Amino acid sequence: MIIFTFDGTTNGFLTCVFESYYKKILPDQIVFPGVQYSLVDEIVEIPTDDRKAERVLLCIKKARTPFVFRDLKLSFKSGEENKFTVAFNYVKQVIDNKDIDVSTDFANRAVLDFSDCLRRTFNEVHRFKGFIRFSQTANGFFYAHYSPDNDITELLLPHFKARYKNQAFAIHDVKRNVLALYDGKQSKIIYADDAAITVYFSEEEKTFRDLWKTYYDSVNIPERKNRKQMIGHMPRKYWKDLPEKYQ
Amino acid sequence: MISVEKLKILTESAKYDVSCSSSGSSRKNTRAGIGNAAIEGICHSFTQDGRCISLLKILLSNFCCYNCEFCVNRTSNDIPRARATPDEICELTMSFYKRNLIEGLFLSSAIDASPDKTMENLYETVYKLRKVYRFNGYIHLKGIPSADKKLILKAGELADRMSFNLELPTEKSLTLLAPQKSKEGILSPMKTMSDEYKNAKKLNFSGFLPAGQTTQMIVGASPETDGHIVRLTQGLYKNFSLKRVYFSSFVQTNPNSKLLPASTVGLLREHRLYQADWLLRFYGFSAEEIVDENENLSVEYDPKCGWALKHPELFPVEVNSAPPEMLVRIPGIGFKSAYKIVAARKYGALDFEALIKMRVVMKRAINFITCKGKFLGTDNPFALKKLLSCAQDGQLTSQLSLFSDTQTSLEVLTGQL
Known part of the structure; x- marks a missing residue:
């Protein structure tokens, strides 16, 4: 197998596309450095080159398929390991067929895989519009921790800003240590890396937890028990961040 | 803040209403307000029965002066009773909403004293929530049959969606099982709301029931066929511009009643009716194509397969x-x-x-x-x-047995109206 490795940046990815055409090599995979590969694989390290990236970008923008660059950046938010390979295969279709819009050619594997990859990220965004759980902190602002499969904090932020216009909040992706902060006026995304984040909840918070748990239990119809359906809609992996599911 | 006990009573009396949808409205936030509505609807949690929690579904009061045979809140039923104040409901809604536990409120009530008095209390609560608490999230308000027309119209300017429950598929069954309610008392406000809704649409005014009206009826408590019910449903969509018709299968919770069937109906019938409903709303089918007037939907095939x-x-x-x-x-x-x-x-x-x-x-x-x-x-x-045939792959047996236990599916009982 031929594997391209790059630095994980958007320009790095676009450079991979450039080199593939320039060197006439079709990579089987495109990966972040640090991913394990086997001895028989042929590794090609692609150093990021902004000018080469720029040329690919121009080419993409000229192609008939719309929104490719926007969709590429979205696909990089995916938590799936093969996302760069899937994105590469799609871009190749876009460039090779630059006179047609390939975005809905679902019988084409590369197009279908790419559209599925985006859809899974959007589905998770939609789910977390519901599953985010805020608690009021001792300082008065509202804090939520969650652990999404994809890097969606930035995509969730506009929804909550519109909803809680006058309420300061923080949404914390504890898996990646990424935070979205909003103070009632401005917002920003922070990549906290290794910094430890500690919050103290207000004393009233327990009252609201109890009320919510009571509501959750009372609105259920025990005689209609259907755990399978519940888990289908609300997979177990999310439970650790949902107070109604704490044991 | 409302007590845990009161919350429990008023939720348990409300939970049998099947609707929990929060879709259809795109209400915007206001400058000093909190909340908005998401047109696609958002589920915030799922209960053990697999149903979604989108709204805080609660009764303002479960004291009822009516005695509908099929309802858990009927006056002759010996259950714990409670009454909440408008502020208790508003505070609870706000504190849940700020924590992103809900999309909004689904407020209903038993007929506490009289229809007008009950509707007034509901209106007062929703008014406070919008104007004093500045809440712009989703509100589904139950309409009280036979309540004052002006009050209902005013409520329509505050709620995103309202619903008057049809309860039963014919006037005859309604008179028999819910003697204090009348066809006129249910259909007339529905018509009022639907006319006003159409007017608002024409004037491009989105402030009147942006998510429209829905209704609910019990299936299996009375002898009507699916053919009749599907035609009725089609008529409701056409003539009252309803957004949805909900069905809930009858469950026996009033064993002393001489008017109700002795046993609970399985949930398969409800499921088939929902399938037929989808064909009506989204797939371009007419009731006449789906099932003959005097027949029931096939147990063995889904309605599209049958067609x-x-x-x-x-x-x-x-x-x-x-x-x-x-x-x-x-x-x-x-x-x-x-x-x-x-x-x-x-x-x-x-x-x-x-x-x-x-x-x-x-x-x-x-x-x-x-x-x-x-x-x-x-x-x-x-x-x-x-x-x-669904029987062929065992699907049928599992669907039938899943809910056919009498004690079990306490389904229907629209605790409310």
Whole structure:
């Protein structure tokens, strides 16, 4: 197998596309450095080159398929390991067929895989519009921790800003240590890396937890028990961040 | 803040109302306010019974002066009773909403004293929530039959959605099982709201019930056929511009009643009615195509399959040339598949392999389609019927047994109205 490795940046990815055409090599995979590969694989390290990236970008923008660059950046938010390979295969279709819009050619594997990859990220965004759980902190602002499969904090932020216009909040992706902060006026995304984040909840918070748990239990119809359906809609992996599911 | 005990009583009395949808409204936030509505609706949690929690579903009071045979809150039923104040409801809604536990409030009430008094209390609560608490999230308000028309219209300017429950599919059954309610008392406010809704639409005014009206009826407590119910449903969509009609299967919770059937109906009938309802709303079917007036929907086949089996002359359909409205009539092909087919076939003719790659479910569809003229299904009508029957794969038995336990499905009892 031929594997391209790059630095994980958007320009790095676009450079991979450039080199593939320039060197006439079709990579089987495109990966972040640090991913394990086997001895028989042929590794090609692609150093990021902004000018080469720029040329690919121009080419993409000229192609008939719309929104490719926007969709590429979205696909990089995916938590799936093969996302760069899937994105590469799609871009190749876009460039090779630059006179047609390939975005809905679902019988084409590369197009279908790419559209599925985006859809899974959007589905998770939609789910977390519901599953985010805020608690009021001792300082008065509202804090939520969650652990999404994809890097969606930035995509969730506009929804909550519109909803809680006058309420300061923080949404914390504890898996990646990424935070979205909003103070009632401005917002920003922070990549906290290794910094430890500690919050103290207000004393009233327990009252609201109890009320919510009571509501959750009372609105259920025990005689209609259907755990399978519940888990289908609300997979177990999310439970650790949902107070109604704490044991 | 409301007490845990009160919350428990008022929720348990409200939970049998099937609707929990928060879709259809795109209400915007205001400058000093909190909240907005998401047009697609958002589920915030799921209970052990697999149902979604989107709204805080609660009664303002479960003290009832009516004695509807089928309802848990009937005056003769010995259950714990409670009454909440408007502020208690508002504070609870706000504190849940700020924590992103809900999309909004679904408020209802038993008939506490009189219809007008009850409607007034509901109105006061919703008014406070919007104007004092500045809440712009979703509100579904139950309408009280026979309540003052002016009050109901005013409520429509505050709520996103309202619903007057039809309760039963004919006037005769209603008179028998809910003697204090009348057909007129339910249909007339529904009509008032629907006229006002249409006017607002015409004037491009989005402030009146942006998510429209819905209703609910109990199935299996009275002798009406599915054919009658599906026609009634179609009529409600056409004449009252309802957004949804909900069905809830009858469950026996009043064993002393001489007027109700002795046993609970399984949930399969409810399921089939919902399937028929989808065909009406989204798939371009008419009630007449789905089921004969004096018949029930087939237990064995879903309504679309049943229709296709009755019309062998229309099949197989060539996927590469059929119009979208015919594609969605193919058993096993829904909107998502039809969309993918229509989009993909522009790039070149599709074969079976391509459909499978696109994850179109072929199990049933294969017997109704051709790809580039090729047919791979069975055209022996007897074999086909057997193949499509739900009984064949054990689906039927599990669906029937899942809910046919009497004690169990306390389904219906629209605790409320």
